[in-house]
Amino acid sequence: MSAHTSSTSPRSATPERSTHPLHHRDILRVLFALLAAVFTALLSGTVAFPALPTITSELGGGTAGLTWVVTMSLLANATSTPIWGTLADLRDPKALIEVALLILVSGSVVAACAPTLGVLFVGRALQGVGMGGVVTITVAVLGAIIPPREQGRYSGYVGVVIAVSMAGSPLLGGILVDSPLGWRACFLVCAPPAALALLALRHTPQPVAGRRSKVRIDWLGAALLTTGVTLLLVCVTVTGRGGQSWVSWTSTGYLVVGASLVAAAFVVERRAQSPVLPLDLLGERTVVCTTVASVSAGLGFYATQSFLAAFFQGVRGQSATAAGVLLTPMVVGLALSSVVSGRLITRFGRWKVFLVAGALLQVVGCSALAYVDPTSKLWIIELAVLLCGLGVGMLLQNLVLAVQNTVDPVRIGAAGGAVLYFRSIGAAVGLPVLAAALPAHNDGTGRVFLALAALALVSLGAVALIPNRPLRTSLDPGRSEPT
Numbered sequence: 001m002s003a004h005t006s007s008t009s010p011r012s013a014t015p016e017r018s019t020h021p022l023h024h025r026d027i028l029r030v031l032f033a034l035l036a037a038v039f040t041a042l043l044s045g046t047v048a049f050p051a052l053p054t055i056t057s058e059l060g061g062g063t064a065g066l067t068w069v070v071t072m073s074l075l076a077n078a079t080s081t082p083i084w085g086t087l088a089d090l091r092d093p094k095a096l097i098e099v100a101l102l103i104l105v106s107g108s109v110v111a112a113c114a115p116t117l118g119v120l121f122v123g124r125a126l127q128g129v130g131m132g133g134v135v136t137i138t139v140a141v142l143g144a145i146i147p148p149r150e151q152g153r154y155s156g157y158v159g160v161v162i163a164v165s166m167a168g169s170p171l172l173g174g175i176l177v178d179s180p181l182g183w184r185a186c187f188l189v190c191a192p193p194a195a196l197a198l199l200a201l202r203h204t205p206q207p208v209a210g211r212r213s214k215v216r217i218d219w220l221g222a223a224l225l226t227t228g229v230t231l232l233l234v235c236v237t238v239t240g241r242g243g244q245s246w247v248s249w250t251s252t253g254y255l256v257v258g259a260s261l262v263a264a265a266f267v268v269e270r271r272a273q274s275p276v277l278p279l280d281l282l283g284e285r286t287v288v289c290t291t292v293a294s295v296s297a298g299l300g301f302y303a304t305q306s307f308l309a310a311f312f313q314g315v316r317g318q319s320a321t322a323a324g325v326l327l328t329p330m331v332v333g334l335a336l337s338s339v340v341s342g343r344l345i346t347r348f349g350r351w352k353v354f355l356v357a358g359a360l361l362q363v364v365g366c367s368a369l370a371y372v373d374p375t376s377k378l379w380i381i382e383l384a385v386l387l388c389g390l391g392v393g394m395l396l397q398n399l400v401l402a403v404q405n406t407v408d409p410v411r412i413g414a415a416g417g418a419v420l421y422f423r424s425i426g427a428a429v430g431l432p433v434l435a436a437a438l439p440a441h442n443d444g445t446g447r448v449f450l451a452l453a454a455l456a457l458v459s460l461g462a463v464a465l466i467p468n469r470p471l472r473t474s475l476d477p478g479r480s481e482p483t
Contacts (some may be wrong), residue, residue: 027145034138035161036197037097041134042165044108044127044190045073046331049305050174050324051183053313058183059117067435070306071233071428072121076128077135078424079226082275084133085418086217088140094201096137104130105194112187123187136420139400170305170331174324218272221265228261229425233432281418286406286469289462290399293359294419295426296459297395300362300452302427303434304330304369304388308381311445315374329382333389334396341394345471351398352468358394359460361387366456369449391456395463396423405471 048055052069087096107126114120176185235254269275281287305327312323341354365387372381400419407415434448 030141030145033094033197033200033203034097034141036193036200037101037134038138039161039165040101040190040193040197041104041131042161043169043193044104044187045131046165046305047169047173047176047189048183048186049309049327050170050313050320051177051186052306053310054177054183054320055120056117059114059120067306067431068121069117069124070302071431072124073128073131074302074424074428074431075226075230075233076125077132078128078421078428079222079229080129080132081136081421081424082418083217083222084136085140085415085420088137093137093141097134098198098201100130100133100137101194101197102130104134105191106130108187108190112184127187132420132424139420170309170324170327171321172324174319174321177320218268218275221268221272221275224261224265224268228258228263228265229429231258231261233429234258278415278418281407281415284406286466287403287415287418289466290403290419291422292462293355293395293459294399294423295430296359296362296452296455297392297399298423298427299430300366300388300456301330301334301392301396303431303448303452304385306431307434307445307448308385311372315445326378326382327385329386330389330392333386333391334393337390337393338397341398345398345401349471351401351471352463352466354394354398355402355463355466356460358391358398359456359463361391361394362456363391363453363460365389365391366449366453370446370453372446372449395459399463401471402466405469 048069055069084096084100104127107123107128107130109123110126111120111123114123172189173186176189177183179185231254235251235258266279269279282291308327309323312318312326313320318326337358341358345351345354365384368380368384368387372384403415403419434451
């Protein structure tokens with residue numbers, strides 16, 4: 001379904017917003033506060049990666065537990081993202097980000113004080129809900145106040161935040177784990193930047209996102225989708241690592257009930273006035289192709305961080321600090337390619353070439369890591385990790401840009417939320433599946449990256465099929481500039 005058609009649907013009532021662009025200084029003021037919040041979210045999401053082996057060693061759970069420490073956050077992030085995306089089109093975005101930050105910090109405190117793995121999962125879930133809110137609303141607001149052609153002008157600021165938060169967080173996490181503070185401190189480091197973000201938001205002019213009236217959140221669809229996906233993930237975990245057979249009553253029960261709830265959710269979503277997952281957008285080829293590529297990029301990033309952290313410590317005998325250092329090429333490459341590609345897109349107006357290049361780099365990097373074993377040369381591993389980071393960096397934000405350039409501006413929140421949802425849910429589903437295929441002693445990391453290379457190859461085909469539409473030069477969907 002085209003953007004024009006979707007704009008006439010009940011979801012897209014007349015927007016309560018002006019399409020007049022903000023001045024550069026006003027955009028910078030809004031951007032500073034938003035990026036302070038994004039810094040907090042990214043830091044809390046990745047700082048604990050080097051601590052995963054230590055956490056599961058102390059609280060138990062093995063490889064499955066290690067995977068679920070990451071999966072719980074991703075699952076909560078994914079299932080809350082469509083709700084945040086809808087709220088971003090309906091409510092005060094500044095207040096929403098403040099609420100999301102408070103949820104994130106509360107989850108961090110719960111995780112830091114967790115006496116058992118189950119309580120840690122609860123804290124991680126709360127962190128995921130908060131992260132989903134911060135990132136989704138930030139994407140919606142920036143998409144609403146900055147025309148697609150001009151977004152690369154501001155991507156340098158975004159890239160600095162990505163570089164500092166994500167490149168520094170693995171090293172910071174490793175240092176904390178090896179210090180007397182221990183792994184629990186990893187979950188508390190987001191509190192100071194969260195306080196700074198809340199203070200900055202208080203002194204920021206109100207960013208106006210698209211507003212739609214007479215719209216309600218589909219809580220039933222959200223509940224069915226969340227419960228169904230969770231049961232399917234539990235099925236994968238108890239079957240792959242729990243020793244259950246796929247034909248056992250337990251596995252079959254989880255599979256049947258989970259699949260039934262997901263199917264019911266799609267039925268509800270089709271009939272809902274304001275579905276949390278706008279299925280009509282999936283009729284747009286750009287949305288479908290970017291969704292496939294987003295799943296590959298998101299899973300590739302989280303799998304590289306989590307599995308290589310376990311590989312470096314469990315197989316190569318590295319300390320948590322050393323593992324953090326060895327993971328930095330991934331996030332440095334991500335930040336570098338994100339900044340450079342964004343600036344070049346703004347300068348030349350050409351964006352598709354960067355998506356193709358990013359997918360190709362991810363294929364090469366994952367293919368190289370597929371040959372990793374305990375005797376592999378360290379510089380080869382690091383080069384492959386860097387290539388993965390460069391590829392993912394060209395994909396993540398530019399895929400969102402491609403979608404936002406396609407849909408009616410009043411639906412930017414819902415469209416961006418849909419892409420982020422599938423990115424997170426793909427990682428949440430993919431990590432347990434990959435963990436189930438990983439041998440007990442973590443010496444089968446290569447087969448994980450072989451699967452990721454195959455998925456990246458599919459992603460390459462998907463981005464090649466995205467229509468190469470000119471980027472809009474204003475917030476009016478009727479205006480564009482040829483590329």
